Amino acid sequence: MHISDEQLLKVNDEIQRLINSDSFYGKKYREAGITGVRTEEDFLRLPFSEKQDLRDAYPLGLMTAPEDEIVRIHSSSGTTGRPVIIPYTAKDVDDWGEQFRRCYEFAGITKSDRIQITPGYGLWTAGIGFQNGAEKLGALVVPMGPGNTEKQLSMMIDLETTVLCATSSYALLLAEEIEKRGIRDQIHLRKGVFGSERWGEKMRARIKNELGIQIYDIYGLTEIYGPGIGISCDYDCGMHYWDDFIYLEIVDPVTLEPVKDGEWGEIVISTLVKEGAPLIRYRTHDLSRIIPGECECGSKFPRIDSIMGRSDDMMKIKGVNVFPKQIEEVLQTFTELSSEYQIHISHLDGRDTMRIYVEADGRADFLRTAELIAAKVKSRIGFTPIVKVVETGVLPRSEKKTKRVIDERYD
Numbered sequence: 001m002h003i004s005d006e007q008l009l010k011v012n013d014e015i016q017r018l019i020n021s022d023s024f025y026g027k028k029y030r031e032a033g034i035t036g037v038r039t040e041e042d043f044l045r046l047p048f049s050e051k052q053d054l055r056d057a058y059p060l061g062l063m064t065a066p067e068d069e070i071v072r073i074h075s076s077s078g079t080t081g082r083p084v085i086i087p088y089t090a091k092d093v094d095d096w097g098e099q100f101r102r103c104y105e106f107a108g109i110t111k112s113d114r115i116q117i118t119p120g121y122g123l124w125t126a127g128i129g130f131q132n133g134a135e136k137l138g139a140l141v142v143p144m145g146p147g148n149t150e151k152q153l154s155m156m157i158d159l160e161t162t163v164l165c166a167t168s169s170y171a172l173l174l175a176e177e178i179e180k181r182g183i184r185d186q187i188h189l190r191k192g193v194f195g196s197e198r199w200g201e202k203m204r205a206r207i208k209n210e211l212g213i214q215i216y217d218i219y220g221l222t223e224i225y226g227p228g229i230g231i232s233c234d235y236d237c238g239m240h241y242w243d244d245f246i247y248l249e250i251v252d253p254v255t256l257e258p259v260k261d262g263e264w265g266e267i268v269i270s271t272l273v274k275e276g277a278p279l280i281r282y283r284t285h286d287l288s289r290i291i292p293g294e295c296e297c298g299s300k301f302p303r304i305d306s307i308m309g310r311s312d313d314m315m316k317i318k319g320v321n322v323f324p325k326q327i328e329e330v331l332q333t334f335t336e337l338s339s340e341y342q343i344h345i346s347h348l349d350g351r352d353t354m355r356i357y358v359e360a361d362g363r364a365d366f367l368r369t370a371e372l373i374a375a376k377v378k379s380r381i382g383f384t385p386i387v388k389v390v391e392t393g394v395l396p397r398s399e400k401k402t403k404r405v406i407d408e409r410y411d
């Protein structure tokens with residue numbers, strides 16, 4: 001997707017903001033002699049931004065607007081190293097809310113809806129992002145935050161919630177709980193807006209069927225506003241993103257060269273109008289592709305495919321690059337399995353091994369199924385894993401993100 005003249009002008013404005021400030025990137029750009037962009041060639045010469053830069057800028061080094069104009073910070077959790085802090089001006093907060101409002105509209109959600117928000121509130125961008133957009137839309141918000149399934153369900157019933165916002169893992173947990181308690185007829189949900197993790201068709205189908213709702217995938221990351229910079233539509237073919245707020249490129253994660261529309265690669269995002277902490281060519285490490293052509297819904301907003309994984313999730317096993325998604329796609333062809341699985345990679349006697357745990361109930365022949373999966377995985381990725389089928393419900397469920405790949409080689 002080529003950058004438009006309008007987007008170039010906006011990127012140029014962002015660069016002016018940066019170099020006129022004392023911020024981390026302002027200094028970096030001045031040192032590199034970057035003064036602006038006029039053409040796509042200029043743009044493609046700009047350096048990439050990395051998560052590590054953001055950590056180096058801790059605590060407020062990214063702040064590009066005067067402090068008087070900063071109204072809020074958000075932070076992405078750092079499991080390793082320093083956290084990342086993103087400052088927002090009032091306009092940034094408003095722009096984010098506007099993008100999120102657009103997401104709800106794309107999902108056919110209106111001000112007559114009652115929206116139950118289960119992602120967490122606080123330093124991170126999840127709960128409050130869902131909330132800002134919903135308030136801008138004029139819907140009634142039930143700001144639950146995560147956990148306490150008992151209370152989630154009673155509020156859902158008593159308040160007749162029509163929209164559930166959640167991570168897909170938590171939506172699945174709630175769906176299973178509703179099924180188990182036989183309270184489906186007391187639930188008024190009609191739509192679900194789920195995000196923040198990659199999830200398979202099978203999990204989607206289960207949530208959709210068990211809750212009887214239409215579901216939408218939301219995209220976003222704390223570094224660039226938060227969730228709400230894109231969402232899937234009724235045609236369920238990728239996610240539209242808001243190209244008036246961001247410019248999105250897909251690059252080869254190894255060579256960092258742009259790939260053609262339709263080819264898979266890493267998402268790189270430039271903000272177009274952000275004041276508090278503009279980011280230019282930020283490497284998200286999310287893998288996707290531009291979906292060429294226009295969507296059947298008629299929207300002119302461009303689309304990316306659902307996230308295939310993270311470029312840093314790529315597992316190198318016996319010298320072969322493997323993505324969790326490839327394994328997942330094989331597993332999805334086995335209808336007797338649940339949506340849950342776990343992949344363990346370890347190093348044994350000088351060799352890499354992969355163990356895959358999947359779930360089935362008593363109607364499946366566990367040994368035979370394991371053999372068939374192993375054979376199919378081998379034909380897909382070139383080597384044979386050890387497959388173990390366990391009882392449905394044995395693998396861990398999570399209220400946040402479910403960890404599916406456990407690499408024991410570096411422990």
Ligand code: ZN
Nearest residue numbers: 233295297299
């Ligand atoms: Zn569409």
